[in-house]
Amino acid sequence: MTDKKVRHLLGLSGGKDSAALAIYLRDKVPEMEYFFADTGAELPETLEFIDIMADYLGKEIYRxxxxxxxxxxxxxxxxxxxxxxxxxxxxxxxxxPFEKFVGNDEAITYVAIRADEAQREGYISKKPNIRARYPFKDDGLVKEDILRILEEAGIGLPQYYKWxxxxxxxxxxxxRKEEWIGLYENHPDLFEKARAYEQFHRDQGRNHTWTPSETLDDLIARASEIKQKSELRITRKKAKNLMEAVLMEEEDDPEDQACLICSL
Ligand code: SF4
Known part of the structure; x- marks a missing residue:
């Protein structure tokens, strides 16, 4: 009787934690398959970072x-x-798309939740043939370690972390509202596309807006007020560099916990 092959899978979101996990496991799990679920609405900086990771890993990252x-x-x-x-x-x-990629194969998916975010939960497949492993949690690695792994590998952070x-x-x-302003300033074309979706929605008689309690037009109208209060901008000004700024940042947004698969 032959053993059933188990696939080892690691999803890169374009975020720092999954990138650090890929680096951490590269030599420990050589049979790893990497994937990136491309929504078609990714930031250019994310796509660029995925390409950098593919070069580093020396393997295809399945889109x-x-x-x-x-x-x-x-x-x-x-x-x-x-x-x-x-x-x-x-x-x-x-x-x-992830579940389709796995099919009925037995698979282990490696999830980049850190030891300092033990309470974090999110959308992870419930299919019985897919088991999750949490190497950072198991090995006690915290945010500082993740940043060190990225730095030592020469990868650094994706450029969108600037805003x-x-x-x-x-x-x-x-x-966050300040991030919408970052989108407006860094990718006005993408901001305009988001605004057009929202406007279309409102033209249908729906009140929904992307950001709570105001339209993107209203948000931009009070951009300077939002920028003044922006925690991201305040932290970045205090920090020596981007790594230090990210290290100083709080990551306790409860809403964010629901979107692990997108943003780890
Ligand atoms: S929740 Fe995930 S898939 Fe949905 S808009 Fe945000 S990043 Fe995209």
Whole structure:
């Protein structure tokens, strides 16, 4: 009788933790398969970072969902934008493509939750053939270790960390208000696309907005007020460099916990 082959899988989100985990496990699990669920709405900095990681790992990073982007599912959902409560984007653009990639194979998925975020939970497949492992938690690695791993590998941080605190779609509704302003300043074309989705929604008579209690137009109108209070900007000014700024930052946004697969 032959042993059934178990696949070892690591999903890169474009964020710092999954990148550090890939580096950490590269030589420990040589049979690892890497994947990236591309929503079609990724930031250019994220795609650039994924390419850097592919070069470092010396292996292909499988792109999942490349031919079915956000707009396809938006239409399927009667043009209702996703929200924190109705997160059809995560299911359709991240989780289901991952489950299709695994199929019925026995698989271990390596998840980059750190030892200093033991309470963190999120969307991880519930399929019985997919088991999760948490090497950072098991080995007691915390944020400082993750940043050190990235630095020592010469990878550093994705460039969007200059104005945003996590990976994910450019229009992600988990963004802080100051990050929307970062999108406006760094990628005005993408901000305009997000604004157009919101406007379309409102033209249908729906009140929904991407960011709580105001439209993107209203948010931009009070950009200077938001920037003054921005924790991200305050931290970055105090810190010597981006690594130190990220180290100083709080990551206790409870909403963010629901979106592990997008932003670890
Ligand atoms: S990053 Fe945000 S918008 Fe994109 S799939 Fe995840 S929850 Fe949805």
């Amino acid at each position: 999942l969902n490349a031919y079915r982007g956000f707009e396809h599912y938006l239409k399927l959902h009667d043009n209702y934008l996703p929200t924190a409560r109705s997160r059809w984007c995560t299911l359709n653009l991240k989780l289901f 945003r605190s996590r990976s994910g779609c450019y229009f992600c509704f988990f963004q």
